[in-house]
Amino acid sequence: MERYLGESTPKLGFGLMRLPRNKDGSYDVEQCRKMVDRFLASGFTYFDTAYVYDNGDSERLVKTVLTDRYPRDSFTLATKMSAWLEGRTEEKTKRQFTESLERTGAGYFDFYLLHSLKTKNLAYYDEYGLWDFLREQKEKGLIRHWGFSFHDGPELLDRLLTEHPEAEFVQLQINYADWEDPKVASRANWEVARRHGKPVVIMEPVKGGALANPPRDVRRVLEMVDPNASCASWAIRFAASLEGVITVLSGMSTLEQMEDNLSYMKDFQPMDEVGQAAIRAAQEALKEVDCIHCTGCRYCTSGCPQAIPIPDIFAARNRQLIWNQEERGRQSYENLRKKGNTASACLGCGQCEAACPQHLEIIGHLKECAEHFGDLATDLS
């Protein structure tokens, strides 16, 4: 049987980006301590933070609640370096490594990652020589294993793993809802990692919390198989059942969430065929949810005389239609509005509809989006 890095790591990791807070916005340190204690006492070991989380407060909290209180060999710690920050320079970016060591008091990192690689920011990682930099830190014994987290498509992942075969693992966004999603490409990216023999840390297994509260028909499908299992448990167990997984990160915010996660991850067994069939049924149910069936291929955008970001607009609306995330959908639309033309700028020329392989009635959908988001028509005369 194939062996891989981190195979013996318990399959649930504690993501330190949605920690419990007090009313004034500061961390609820007492609650964080309790969660860390409970997590470790249950036999779990993996903690995940990043230089940028909460402007460094997440890393500082690691020192308070973890490294100052537990022997260094009783846990594993992962953090990340971001080359895309405002005002970046090579020197400042490399300095993040030393700062992370100081903030966490960890002495070394078990897992260290180049953070959130994608087409848009890749050049900084190359230009600053950060691949070599991590290799050097490993040689000095300051990193046990290094890799990168990734938010792009399978072609780029394949290229990166071909150009950097010494990267030891990758962190990918994987969940059953995004399994075939053309943008997130959970399945395709996981397959590329497996082909390169790289183990995977999984992030967003519950799709930012959305799969804890999925559309009614999805919930019904899952509850039919096991009325006692939480919807979040299905999502996390699906991810943890994949081959070659080091651990699945869950950004737990309360002790209750942690208890739920621990209840099914403590003696974790990969999902059997009945479970897998339930997930496939949930994926089918998701496809039936009334939404805009855009695959995000972007064939429609290049010919649009108004440069309207059609798939991004549909993604914002689908957040609301599929996931009931009214506010987040509105926020996404507002962000698009700040950058340029949105739905109300459509001229109705039909170029996009001719290009769309899904035969979507794009003009009609854009009109509905404009109305829903209160995007008043621009006077184009």
Ligand code: SF4
């Ligand atoms: S119909 Fe509207 S969205 Fe489509 S190409 Fe023309 S202007 Fe762009």
Ligand code: SF4
């Ligand atoms: S061509 Fe159709 S499916 Fe592709 S992004 Fe545009 S609207 Fe979506």
